[in-house]
Amino acid sequence: MTVVSAFLVPGSPLPQLRPDVAPWGRLACAMRAAGAALAASRPDCVLVYSTQWMAVLDQLWITRARSIGLHVDENWHEFGELPFDIASDAPLAQACVQACATAGVHARGVDYDGFPVDTGTIAASTMMGFGGTSLPTVIAANNLYHDGAQTEALGRLAAECAGRQGKRVAVLGIGGLSNSMFREPVELEQDRIISEADDAWNRRILDMMEAGDAAGLRDQIPHYAREARADMGFKHFYWVLGALDGRLQGARVLEYAPLYGSGGAVVEMMAN
Known part of the structure; x- marks a missing residue:
């Protein structure tokens, strides 16, 4: 068995930077619980896709053995800094680059000191506890x-490369989920999903995940992306679905909460 656990988590830094705000604190607790479940599955590495690492010319993969630095989020800089220390499984990342070429996808590795790792990857690795050299990653750009x-195909490709190397x-x-945020100041403790329509869409999609309804999700996600402005067309879900070879056995929603009007959820997908 190659894929031993799978998760969807928000890329916002708010749960890490301000866990004292009730809805964000609940997400922080859920992120730690997801990290414990990830560790318990005993993987050899983590296949990571973040909607916030955006690429245009090529499909990029981090091939640098270790990325260390201090990051300030471009939106929430007033809440503090985000130190990071992320190790990469360079041989597996290189294999993904080569497999992309075979599949007709232009790809290259990223191996630069000080390369700007995105907020989502930093927050997830820190809160879920796989930073440093404890567990290497393979990080793919959006x-x-x-x-x-295409993103689903990349997730499948990465899992297949890991399988060929005998790695769990x-x-x-x-x-995120719905991606409309407040444009005016709101009391942080009064944070809520910005509209009832967005909330209804988020809950519908989460219910379908829990039911393992992959066919229904494929049908509904284009509508969800259009009507609730789902984060980057919900491509991070397709990445996970591809790694699971298109099969969804079900899911467990660990938390669902607002993130300054947008929707955030921590979801553990059934990997077998």
């Missing part, structure tokens, strides 16, 4: 020209 189907992997899709 190519803006790739749709859900956890799969992580980092991104």
Whole structure:
């Protein structure tokens, strides 16, 4: 068995930076619980896709052995800094680059000191506890020209590369649900999903995940992306679905809460 666990988690830094705010604190607790479940599955590495690492020309993969730095989120800089220390499974990342070429996808590795790792990847690795050298990652960029189907194919490709190397992997899709935020100041403790329509869509999609309704999700996600502005077309879900070879046995929603009007959820997907 290659994929031993799989998760969807939000890419917002708010649960890490301000866990004292009640809804964000609940998400922080759920992120830690997801991290414990990930560790318990005993993976050799984590396959990571974040909607916030955007690429245009090529499909990028981090091939640098270790990325260390201090990050300030471009939106929530007033709440503090985000130190990070992330190790990469460079041989597996290189294999993914080569497999992309075979599949006709332009790809290259990223191996630069000080390369700007995105907020979502930093927050997830820190809160879920796989930073440092404890557990290496393979991090794939969100190519803006790739749709859900192409992203699903990349998730499948990464899992297949891991299988050929005999590695057990956890799969992580980092991104949000509905993606409309308040544009005016609101009391943080009064945070809520910005509209009833967005909330209804989020709950519908989460219910379908729990039911393992992959066919229904494929049908509804385009509508969800259009009507609730789902984060980057919900491509982080397609990444996980691809790694699971298109099969969804069910899911467990660990938490669902607002993130300054947008929707965030921590979801553990059934990997077998």
